[in-house]
Amino acid sequence: MKKYVINWVFCIVFLSLLGCGKDNYEAPEATLSGRVVYQGQALNVRGTDERVRLQLYQDGYAKRDPIEVFVGQDGSFSAKLFDGQYKLVTRDGNGPWVNSRDTTVVDLRGSTSIDLEVTPFFTISDAAISLASNTMNTSFTINKIVDNAEIDRVLLLLNATAFVDDGFNLMRKEFTTDLTTGPVNLSAEFADNAKVLEAKALFGRVCVWAKGADQGIYSPVIKLK
Amino acid sequence: MKRKYFYIVGLACILLGNGCSDFLEQKPDTILPNDEVYSDPNLIKSVLANFYERLSRGLKPNTTDQYYQWGQRAGGEQYDYTTIDEAIKYDFDQVNTFDRNRWRVYDYELVRNINQFLQGLNQTTVLSDTEKAPLLGEARLIRAWYYFNMCRSLGGMPLVGDEVFDFTPGDDVTALQRPRATEAATYDYIISECHAIASLMTSEKTTNSARANKWTAKMLEARAALYAGSLAKYNSQMPAPIQTTGREVGIERSKAESYYQQALDAATEVIEQGPYALQDKRPDDKARNFYEAVCMKDANTEVIWARDYIFPGQTHGFTTGNLPASMAQDANTSYLSVLLNLAEEFELINTTTPGVGSKFDVGSLSGTPKFFNTASELFEQRDPRLGGTILYPGSVFANTEVVYQAGQLNQQDGQWIKREGAANSSDAQGNLITSANGPVFSSSLRLVNKTGFGIRKFLDETPGAGTIGRGSEMWEPRFRIAEAHLIAAEAAFELNGGSNAVSLANINAVRTRAGVQPLTILTFENIVHENRVEFAFEDHRYWDMLRWRLADKTWSGGSSNEKAGRRGLWPYRVVAPGSPENGKWAFEVKNMNFIYPNPLNFEVRHYYSELDNSWLNNNPKLVKNPYQ
Numbered sequence: 001m002k003k004y005v006i007n008w009v010f011c012i013v014f015l016s017l018l019g020c021g022k023d024n025y026e027a028p029e030a031t032l033s034g035r036v037v038y039q040g041q042a043l044n045v046r047g048t049d050e051r052v053r054l055q056l057y058q059d060g061y062a063k064r065d066p067i068e069v070f071v072g073q074d075g076s077f078s079a080k081l082f083d084g085q086y087k088l089v090t091r092d093g094n095g096p097w098v099n100s101r102d103t104t105v106v107d108l109r110g111s112t113s114i115d116l117e118v119t120p121f122f123t124i125s126d127a128a129i130s131l132a133s134n135t136m137n138t139s140f141t142i143n144k145i146v147d148n149a150e151i152d153r154v155l156l157l158l159n160a161t162a163f164v165d166d167g168f169n170l171m172r173k174e175f176t177t178d179l180t181t182g183p184v185n186l187s188a189e190f191a192d193n194a195k196v197l198e199a200k201a202l203f204g205r206v207c208v209w210a211k212g213a214d215q216g217i218y219s220p221v222i223k224l225k
Numbered sequence: 226m227k228r229k230y231f232y233i234v235g236l237a238c239i240l241l242g243n244g245c246s247d248f249l250e251q252k253p254d255t256i257l258p259n260d261e262v263y264s265d266p267n268l269i270k271s272v273l274a275n276f277y278e279r280l281s282r283g284l285k286p287n288t289t290d291q292y293y294q295w296g297q298r299a300g301g302e303q304y305d306y307t308t309i310d311e312a313i314k315y316d317f318d319q320v321n322t323f324d325r326n327r328w329r330v331y332d333y334e335l336v337r338n339i340n341q342f343l344q345g346l347n348q349t350t351v352l353s354d355t356e357k358a359p360l361l362g363e364a365r366l367i368r369a370w371y372y373f374n375m376c377r378s379l380g381g382m383p384l385v386g387d388e389v390f391d392f393t394p395g396d397d398v399t400a401l402q403r404p405r406a407t408e409a410a411t412y413d414y415i416i417s418e419c420h421a422i423a424s425l426m427t428s429e430k431t432t433n434s435a436r437a438n439k440w441t442a443k444m445l446e447a448r449a450a451l452y453a454g455s456l457a458k459y460n461s462q463m464p465a466p467i468q469t470t471g472r473e474v475g476i477e478r479s480k481a482e483s484y485y486q487q488a489l490d491a492a493t494e495v496i497e498q499g500p501y502a503l504q505d506k507r508p509d510d511k512a513r514n515f516y517e518a519v520c521m522k523d524a525n526t527e528v529i530w531a532r533d534y535i536f537p538g539q540t541h542g543f544t545t546g547n548l549p550a551s552m553a554q555d556a557n558t559s560y561l562s563v564l565l566n567l568a569e570e571f572e573l574i575n576t577t578t579p580g581v582g583s584k585f586d587v588g589s590l591s592g593t594p595k596f597f598n599t600a601s602e603l604f605e606q607r608d609p610r611l612g613g614t615i616l617y618p619g620s621v622f623a624n625t626e627v628v629y630q631a632g633q634l635n636q637q638d639g640q641w642i643k644r645e646g647a648a649n650s651s652d653a654q655g656n657l658i659t660s661a662n663g664p665v666f667s668s669s670l671r672l673v674n675k676t677g678f679g680i681r682k683f684l685d686e687t688p689g690a691g692t693i694g695r696g697s698e699m700w701e702p703r704f705r706i707a708e709a710h711l712i713a714a715e716a717a718f719e720l721n722g723g724s725n726a727v728s729l730a731n732i733n734a735v736r737t738r739a740g741v742q743p744l745t746i747l748t749f750e751n752i753v754h755e756n757r758v759e760f761a762f763e764d765h766r767y768w769d770m771l772r773w774r775l776a777d778k779t780w781s782g783g784s785s786n787e788k789a790g791r792r793g794l795w796p797y798r799v800v801a802p803g804s805p806e807n808g809k810w811a812f813e814v815k816n817m818n819f820i821y822p823n824p825l826n827f828e829v830r831h832y833y834s835e836l837d838n839s840w841l842n843n844n845p846k847l848v849k850n851p852y853q
Contacts, residue, residue: 049322064845065838093830093852152464167321167826172783212465214829214852 032056032086032106033078034114036071036095038145043120044205044218045096046165047073052215053091054116056106058084071095073163073221083108088116096120096210096217098146120217121149121210122181127219129204134191136171138206140219142181146210151179155207155216156188160199164221166207170195201225263345266352272342273360276367277435279335281532295374296328296764298701299683300534300541303560306680309767310780312561313791313821315675317668321823322831323780328767329834330374333385339368340389362425366437366445369418372411373449377768378834380474380850381408404846407472409480412453416487419446430500433522433700435533440499444529444704447491447712452772454484454719459774467832467851474833474850482720489716489727492709495529496731501706502526503738511740512612518707518738519613519763520683522700527707531700540696544685549616549627549662550648550673554691559663563615563678565792565814571608571758572741579742580751582758585794587812590634590641596809600629600796603812609740614761616679618796618810623686629677630660631795634811636804641811643797648673656800664795668820675820676793677812682762707759710735715752723747735759771832782826789824791817 035042036054045052054077055066069088071077088104090097097118104116127140136156157164158171166172173188186206190196202225209216262268281300282292297305307314308327342364346357375382383403390401406414423442431438453476460466461478468475495501504518504527518527534540546560553559570582585603588595597603601619604611616622618629632645633656644652648670649661659665663674685697714731721728723746732755733743739759744751756769770776780789793815799806830852841847 063838063842065842091852092849150464166782167823172785174783174785212463212829 028080028082029110030081030083030108031078031111032069032081032108032114033076033111034116036075036077036097036118037115038097038118038120038123040115041123042075043096043118043123044073044075044220045071046167046215046218047071048163048165048168051165051167052095055089055091056081057087057089059087073165073218081108083110088114090116090118093214096122096208096213096215119145121146121213122151122208122217124206124208124217124219126183127206127222129206129219129222129224131202131204131224134197135187135189136173136204136224137185137187138204139183139185140206141183142208144181150211151181152176152209152211152213153216154179154184154186155209156186157205157207158190158196158199158224159203159205160195160201162203162221162223164203164205165218166216170199199225259341259345263349264351266356269346269349269352269360273363276335276339276342276364277532279332280367280370293330294328295330297762297767298532298764299543299697299699300532300701303543303546306561306762309770310564310566310788310791310825311761311766312563312567312680313675313817314561315559315673316671317820319822321826323825323827325831326834328374329378330371331379331382331837331840332371332375333383335371336368336385337389339364340385340387343387344389358425359427362422362439362442363437365418365422366426366442369415369422369442369445369449372418373415373445373452376408376411376415377452377771379836380469380833381406381411381472383844383847384411384414402844402846405471405473405848407476408456408474409453409472409476412449412476412484415449416446416453419443419449419491428498428500433533433535434525434528434531434702435700437530440495440501441530441704443491443495443499444709447488447495447709448704450484450488450491451712451716452768454481454488454716455772457481457484458719459772463774463829465829467829469848469851471848473848485716485719488712489720492713492716493727495706495709496713499529499706499709501529501709503706503710503734505738511609515610515613515739516681519702519705520685520699527705528700528702529704529706531702533700534696534698536695536698540698542693542696543683543699544691544697545693547680547684548691549622549629549679551628551661552622552625552691553672554689555693557693558672559674559679561680562664562674562676562793563680564676564817565678565794566788566790567757567761568604568611568615568617568678568794570754571611571614572754573606574608574741575606576742579736580744580748581754585812585814587794587814590643590797590811590813594634594641594811594813596799596806596811598809600798600810608758610758612681614680614682614758616681616684618677620681622681622684627662627679628657628660629662629664629674629679629796630657630798631664631666631677631813631815632797633658633800634797636801643813644800652800657798664793664815666815666819676815676817677795678793680762702763707735707738708765711752711756711759714747714755718747718749718752770827774832776827776832777829780825780827782824784818784824786824789826791821791824793817 050070052071054069057066069077069079086106088106089101093099097120123143125141129138154175156173157169159169171190171193204222204224206219207216294301306312382405384406419442423439426439428439457476458481507514545555546557548558550558569584572582604617616627620627632643635642635644646658648665650658664677665673683699685699689695690697710731714728717725717727728747795813795815797811799809801807833850835853
């Protein structure tokens with residue numbers, strides 16, 4: 001009887017030692033983080049709904065599915081990966097920049113940080129947003145980076161959370177006529193917008209959308225209330 | 226002991242001798258080999274029937290029980306009707322973007338099976354060549370329809386012709402991998418197939434228009450050519466035309482005119498030589514006439530090709546799901562609420578600007594409301610197709626009045642006050658407050674209307690059609706003669722401008738049948754308008770907006786864009802004893818953002834579906850679509 005028990009215990013111990021090797025992988029430990037930049041400046045984009053993406057490819061495997069990397073609204077991105085060599089590209093047609101899909105080769109050993117350089121159609125600088133008597137006043141400078149780029153629309157946006165973009169907002173005012181580059185002053189009234197009036201906190205942002213682009217470029221998010 | 230061995234050896238010998246008899250051998254009774262199928266005319270027909278069935282639904286990639294949809298269909302998923310500016314469903318939906326892959330069609334197994342069928346049919350001797358011809362034509366038409374559905378969602382895709390691929394393990398698989406054809410070449414293939422098979426097929430009408438005939442082929446030829454022509458023209462007018470370097474997506478601008486000419490020729494042939502005519506049997510009741518032309522199979526002169534349903538066995542639940550609550554025959558009701566966006570697109574009969582919609586003039590409940598003697602008069606002044614397409618307050622369905630009432634309008638101190646209750650509630654005097662049918666202001670309450678309009682098109686009047694047990698036999702028209710007229714009108718407009726006689730004659734044929742004034746000059750807006758009201762809920766609107774490249778401009782998101790928002794029109798009954806307005810009706814435009822908070826937001830990337838990663842992995846010669 002004792003022998004029987006001992007055999008069983010021995011068997012379980014033996015199995016428990018063996019069980020953990022065969023089919024378990026280590027979790028990916030390396031971190032690839034970085035920013036989408038133009039001349040060293042991170043670009044502000046839409047950060048919600050996975051709208052702006054980068055793609056990572058790794059050669060040498062049978063499947064060619066890209067690893068989708070989502071860009072946050074401050075232009076940053078990160079991914080947990082295995083060590084190895086990856087190719088980083090922007091997604092086709094995606095983002096407020098010129099669609100040149102040059103590959104950036106990333107050698108990942110441990111944690112790596114990179115800046116992905118792109119050429120935006122426009123950039124926004126010196127953005128200032130303020131609220132006064134139910135009006136959102138903005139002043140900012142639109143810089144044309146690509147010579148033949150045209151402005152399709154300019155958006156003034158307000159939201160009650162720190163995520164502000166053309167999809168997530170309480171107020172979205174669109175300007176489509178008389179748009180020029182250089183210093184711009186635009187304002188939007190929200191006296192008839194109950195949700196904005198009731199909001200306990202407000203964050204503002206401006207956006208410039210180039211004709212034919214699938215995304216706009218944004219100013220940083222500015223806390224207003 | 227020795228005897229024992231003897232017995233064993235003896236037994237073994239007996240068994241060996243017996244083993245070769247065939248009493249254990251049976252022919253499989255669930256699998257029919259090719260040579261048996263193609264030696265029996267009835268089996269050949271049943272293979273063809275299977276192809277028709279598979280045009281309704283197909284398996285999604287890498288799944289065994291999930292099906293993709295071939296666009297909006299009464300027998301399909303009703304959610305498909307809620308994704309554009311025609312209707313919403315009864316409960317909250319946070320959708321804030323389009324699903325570019327929703328109606329993606331990709332089924333090369335069907336192509337392979339059709340090609341096997343063509344091969345088998347060509348070799349068989351049980352049918353004569355004249356008997357084979359229409360069957361060959363039908364199979365090729367189904368294949369062309371498949372390519373068309375794939376091409377409008379994915380762009381140009383591999384064309385495999387009539388080839389039946391063979392693969393034995395060890396073969397070089399790369400020889401079987403085909404690259405994508407250009408978008409233009411794919412449309413060319415569809416057009417040339419249809420052109421070639423038209424002469425093989427019968428020119429007679431078929432039972433319930435369920436089987437394809439010569440005119441089906443001509444209609445597909447016309448529609449494919451029209452799509453290709455407008456893609457060529459309107460894609461090139463975009464600020465950044467959507468195209469791949471190999472033109473798998475993106476047709477050259479220079480090809481537009483020849484496509485439009487092909488569309489015009491094919492559509493004209495159907496109109497002039499086909500056995501179909503715009504159905505106009507009830508000149509005194511044009512709304513009913515339009516409903517019957519689209520939804521009634523008996524003595525129908527309108528529909529050229531449809532997915533037919535028949536009880537028992539082949540029915541669907543569209544009527545069950547969408548009957549108004551007061552008429553419900555089963556647990557479901559009121560799934561779809563039709564939007565004011567569509568209702569106001571139906572023009573006034575006596576308008577001074579024929580060919581465009583206009584808002585309902587209802588005043589304002591908080592200011593000066595307009596009062597109407599009946600709930601229905603506002604809608605009876607409109608294009609009668611409204612009555613054939615939409616259940617409006619006070620309309621009649623299956624000899625019963627449909628009551629939509631959001632609440633009462635009471636008078637207090639000279640002010641008009643709205644009073645809304647729960648569904649099917651009455652006040653102390655027994656006057657109805659809110660109808661059992663709705664509309665009701667609640668984002669979560671199901672089984673009740675939300676906009677003040679229900680769907681009439683494809684709603685079945687047959688007794689019992691609204692039960693889950695029986696279901697509805699309502700068909701799904703794919704082509705009808707009105708489309709031939711509108712294709713001819715649009716193609717001639719694009720070729721020869723808005724005052725040419727062919728365009729005007731064709732669009733006015735459709736408009737006169739509908740019961741609205743003829744046009745004297747045609748604009749692009751008139752064409753967009755006419756297609757929208759004529760073919761609402763018939764799987765045209767979405768694809769039209771794509772081929773005109775209007776989708777991203779019209780459904781551009783943003784709360785200030787009325788066309789991207791969703792609106793209803795809520796009816797109130799005046800209950801103010803002593804007032805001259807007592808018993809009359811007033812209306813208020815209601816924004817549906819309490820149930821659909823996000824406006825329709827179509828982005829440029831949604832114009833084409835994505836190629837699934839599994840297809841790309843299996844065939845490295847495929848290139849991705851733009852924005853993927």
